[in-house]
Structures are given as C-alpha cells and as structure tokens.
Amino acid sequence: MNVLEIENLTVTFDTADGPFKAVDGVNFKVDQNDILAIVGESGSGKSVSMLAVMGLLPKTATITADKMTFEGKDIQNLSERERRELIGKDISMIFQEPIASLNPCFTVGFQIDEMLKAHTNLSGRERQARSVELFELVGIPDPAKKLKSYPHQLSGGQCQRVMIAMAISCSPKLLIADEPTTALDVTIQKQILDLLLDIQRQNNMALIMITHDMGVVAETAQRVVVQYKGRQMEEAGVLELFENPQNPYTKALLSALPERADGDRLPTVSDFADTFEQEGASS
Numbered sequence: 001m002n003v004l005e006i007e008n009l010t011v012t013f014d015t016a017d018g019p020f021k022a023v024d025g026v027n028f029k030v031d032q033n034d035i036l037a038i039v040g041e042s043g044s045g046k047s048v049s050m051l052a053v054m055g056l057l058p059k060t061a062t063i064t065a066d067k068m069t070f071e072g073k074d075i076q077n078l079s080e081r082e083r084r085e086l087i088g089k090d091i092s093m094i095f096q097e098p099i100a101s102l103n104p105c106f107t108v109g110f111q112i113d114e115m116l117k118a119h120t121n122l123s124g125r126e127r128q129a130r131s132v133e134l135f136e137l138v139g140i141p142d143p144a145k146k147l148k149s150y151p152h153q154l155s156g157g158q159c160q161r162v163m164i165a166m167a168i169s170c171s172p173k174l175l176i177a178d179e180p181t182t183a184l185d186v187t188i189q190k191q192i193l194d195l196l197l198d199i200q201r202q203n204n205m206a207l208i209m210i211t212h213d214m215g216v217v218a219e220t221a222q223r224v225v226v227q228y229k230g231r232q233m234e235e236a237g238v239l240e241l242f243e244n245p246q247n248p249y250t251k252a253l254l255s256a257l258p259e260r261a262d263g264d265r266l267p268t269v270s271d272f273a274d275t276f277e278q279e280g281a282s283s
C-alpha cells in the first residue's frame, strides 16, 4: 500500500485579483522507503502542494483532489483532531528557514519536549532521555547542554538539525523536506542532506524532497516530479530524467545546469521559455 497517494490535486487561492490556481492537476505516489523529489523553479506550486497535504493552507485556499490518501485512508476531510494526530506524528515537515521555524522565546529542549508530550505517552524523564537520544542521532554535540539553548544561540545548521530531530521524534512514516538546505552554507548543505538520507534509510521512511536544485535531486532522489506554474510537466525515475528528459521544461531545467554550459555565459531556464511555453504545457 502506498504511504501517500495524490491524484489530480488542485489548489486555488481567493485573491484580491480573483481566483489564482497555484496547483493544477498534480499526481504522485510515495511508498515506504521511497525518495521523491518535487522540482521546479520558484512559484511552481511545490510548497503549496505539500501544505495542502498537511492541511496547513489558509482558508482562502480551495483544495480539490480525486484522491488524497495516507496509507489508504482519505485525508481530505479529516476533523481537526484527526489531523493533529496525523501531522507531526505520521507525517512531518521541515522547512527552508530553520531559525524562523523555531520559536525564539523557548529553548530548543522545551520545543522538542512539547512535541513528544503531544504525540507520545512518555514520562518527563523518558522525554528528556529521548530528546538527548534524538540530538545525538542528528549529530548535535553535547546534547544535554544544547537542549537548554535558545534558537539564536545555535548556528543555522544546528537549528536545521534540531528541526530534523523534532520532525523524526515520533518516527513518522513520511517526512516532507521543503528546501531543507537552501538557507545553509554549501559545506553544511551536504551534511544535512547526508543526515536526511541516513535517517530515511534507518527508519524506512518515505521522504519527499522539495527543491529547485537539480544537484540535490541527483544526489538524493529515486523518482522526480517536475512542476511548472502549478502543473506537473513530467514524472520519471532520476536516471531516466537526467538521461532522457521528455518534457521541454525539464530539458530547459537540465540545460541550465552550470556543468552543461558550453559558452561564456551560463544559460537560464528563461532562455528556453519559447520552447516549453508552447510545447510544454500541452505535453
């Protein structure tokens, strides 16, 4: 049984200028142990698709789908209580800005403890032990001391490790990582990606990686969904996508990779816009 299955997902926002369709007919499936990348440039509806799954969009959003199931169970019409039980426990998400995702007024230890309190029956002592264990797992040195830190006392990389520790604290079956390394230094990016992949393997989790970075896709994913202006352009295995992209937009994304440049100037996706604006949207 698939962990998550989405068919024909659309999200329309009510805006001052009228309805705006941010996601238009997206489909995908992830199974246990799968790593799916959702790739596309800024504004292509990657985050909105996942926030729709999590039920985290504002009331101005209208979400429709022919199918949206988690482990075979429909998640479109969950009550608030059912959603709280699912989110944070079975499905977790980490975001681009780790420092902004943590509450600056509380220690990171307090925040991880709150998460464990909400989703487990552990005693205070057991939660403290589990917090230390989680910090060790995500590679935070001197965990007992670091648990007493406020977010601003930690580096961006450490804050992202804290976010990962919180996200995996209740052993989710699906982790959604939304541009988890974009705000970090290049050297730290690689460490965080490796950490996510290690955790994914150890826990047999499904992992959805949202990114605009084809390098991250190549290093992490098994399958890839390519989105452009809210629409799904292509879905393929990662090797297939790099070797034989079918959609003009995917071809443009790949041609814009710095290592594929053959002139003095780096190409950009918009250099190829004529091709995929005409052909891509129809394929």
Ligand SMILES: Nc1ncnc2c1ncn2[C@@H]1O[C@H](COP(=O)(O)OP(=O)(O)OP(=O)(O)O)[C@@H](O)[C@H]1O
Residues within 6 Å of the ligand: 013, 015, 020, 022, 040, 041, 042, 043, 044, 045, 046, 047, 048, 049, 058, 060, 179, 212
């Ligand atoms: N609450 C909202 N109201 C109206 N439009 C929104 C809202 N949230 C997002 N959008 C719009 O939906 C579109 C898709 O946004 P989304 O954040 O999913 O893009 P993305 O592909 O994840 O890009 P990025 O990497 O920049 O976040 C964008 O045009 C965005 O401006």
